[in-house]
Amino acid sequence: MKKICFIIAVVFFSCAAVSADEVSDIAEARALIEDSMTLCGVERDSSEFTAAIEDFELFTATLNETVTSDDSLSDEELAEIILTFVYDNVLRNYQLNQSFVDRAFSTGVYNCVSSSIIYAAFAKSAGLDVRAQVTKDHCFITLYTGTKKIDVETTNPYGFNPGVKKAVAKNANMTHYVTVPKRYYNGRKEVSTKMLASLPARNLMSSLTDRSMDEEAEELALRRMDYLSECSEAEKEEALNDYILCVRNHAVTLDRAGKPEQSLELLENLMDSYGVRRAISKDYDDFYYNAMARFYNNRDFEGGWAFIHRHDGGKYVSIEGFNKANDMMILGWNESFFDKILNSTEGKYAQMSQEERYLTAAKAAASAYKDNPSVRELKKYSDTFYRNYGVCVHNNFAELANAGKYEEARAVLELGLKNYPDSANLKRDLKSLNR
Incomplete structure (x- = not known):
């Protein structure tokens, strides 16, 4: 010196x-x-x-x-x-x-x-x-x-x-x-001169983020915000936006690492401090949905429901984001239930014929769709199970009709149409039988 x-x-x-x-x-x-x-x-x-x-x-x-x-x-x-x-x-x-x-x-x-x-x-x-x-x-x-x-x-x-x-x-x-x-x-x-002095730090923040040094980037962004705290409102807002971007990037890193709780907590703290902003809210909805997708793919519906209850309330996740994730859990739970109906090897479902299983699954899917009309996939499952039920009824009918057991064949068709009145194939079978 x-x-x-x-x-x-x-x-x-x-x-x-x-x-x-x-x-x-x-x-x-x-x-x-x-x-x-x-x-x-x-x-x-x-x-x-x-x-x-x-x-x-x-x-x-x-x-x-x-x-x-x-x-x-x-x-x-x-x-x-x-x-x-x-x-x-x-x-x-x-x-x-x-x-x-x-x-x-x-x-x-x-x-x-x-x-x-x-x-x-x-x-x-x-x-x-x-x-x-x-x-x-x-x-x-x-x-x-x-x-x-x-x-x-x-x-x-x-x-x-x-x-x-x-x-x-x-x-x-x-x-x-x-x-x-x-x-x-x-x-x-x-x-301003202060903003000029802060530009190397801004570039360093970007470099730290690129190297996945997210916490260091956030700390630097906070120091820069403090340094620019007496500048114009526009420059203070720019510094805040740069900090928010660092936190959002950190949340992305955590989400990709399979740490949804930490990712959402980071964004929750950010919104608590600086308010709900569109970009942050969108990220939150995306990470919230990604978390639900992991529970869905792992068939961990108990964990999924618990996660939803920890992060709902409407404070952070949007109504659209919540409904989208909630619908995924509803769909996943029902898919597991349908699988149980169709493929159980023990219990009451194991005693059913394939025809009865499809009908039971179709009714369950239709009922679930009625209760949850936003989950369009449930309607598709119901339609698919009913069609499969109709195929089983048709095969039973054909076997009886080919054996000359026409009354039994008629009874099979009539019961089938009672359960599945929209089946064009079963209607055609009945018309053919009546000739």
């Missing part, structure tokens, strides 16, 4: 008349660098933190002595010189996912986020009014002067005022020009 104090002393000594505004600019710039690191878990007493701050202060002092002290420079000229300075001294190689400021200082590797933070910090330390812009896939800086707003594409050393052709090198015979395009600028939104 001695080196840092010495550098500050040199800066102040070199600027004989340092104004309060200049001191404030330097403090804000340093806070931007510091906050971007500490939010990502870089400890203040770590070598990474110390090295980055020492580099920033050293380069700030150099910039002040060689550039910013020149009062003849306009804000535009100074802003462009600072971008060149940053690439001469800090940034070297672009890497899509390298958002961390300490690594950018130590390795020179950067992306749009880390380069925007570093450029903004140096520009702010020079007293420039620079503000961060974000889109869905990008981050860059805008310089505000008294009359203009000029974009700065910080991922390119020639990115000052992108879209404008400029000369970058000359020799005896030729002048070279370059135009840095404005890519991914649609949907731009200006954000």
Whole structure:
């Protein structure tokens, strides 16, 4: 830390008349660098933190002595010189996912986020009014002067005022020009300095989620929410939505791991704290249904009913979600009952003929459907069992008729039609017998 104090002393000594505004600019710039690191878990007493701050202060002092002290420079000229300075001294190689400021200082590797933070910090330390812009896939800086707003594409050393052709090198015979395009600028939104500082943490949250480190992502999202608690309502809401997304992703991980109780509890706590939101409610219904599907597939209906009773009440699961899961349990329980009727090898059902079993199952399914009309599958079971019953009656009838036992055959058909009056096949059999 001695080196840092010495550098500050040199800066102040070199600027004989340092104004309060200049001191404030330097403090804000340093806070931007510091906050971007500490939010990502870089400890203040770590070598990474110390090295980055020492580099920033050293380069700030150099910039002040060689550039910013020149009062003849306009804000535009100074802003462009600072971008060149940053690439001469800090940034070297672009890497899509390298958002961390300490690594950018130590390795020179950067992306749009880390380069925007570093450029903004140096520009702010020079007293420039620079503000961060974000889109869905990008981050860059805008310089505000008294009359203009000029974009700065910080991922390119020639990115000052992108879209404008400029000369970058000359020799005896030729002048070279370059135009840095404005890519991914649609949907731009200006954000606060604190939001800019928090962007590496936001990217880290996404990385942690991708590695199934959900609890760590949630903790980081909460720290970021706290850090942005004094920002605009829109930015606070954005931070909250990012936290909610982390929790929802954690719930997905738990659900896929076969831990429905923990998944739902996570979402219940989230709704208790931040209210019922459509996306959370939909997730809850989906996980609730998935839990019921597991009970259904395992034929654990006792466990399924108990689960429903633990998580009903309408506070969390929607009426539609509850009914959908409840219908699944009703269907599953009845399917087990039908299976018992049709396939029992002992008890009263074992004493029945196949014809009687189908009729009993058909009546049971019809009764269950009457009580639970939303479970359409019960109607399908009833129809199927009745058709199978009709096939059995037809086969018995045919066997008797072929043996010349017409009266017995008629009695079989009449009883069959009494039990299954909608059978077109049995009606056709009776018509044929009456000829």
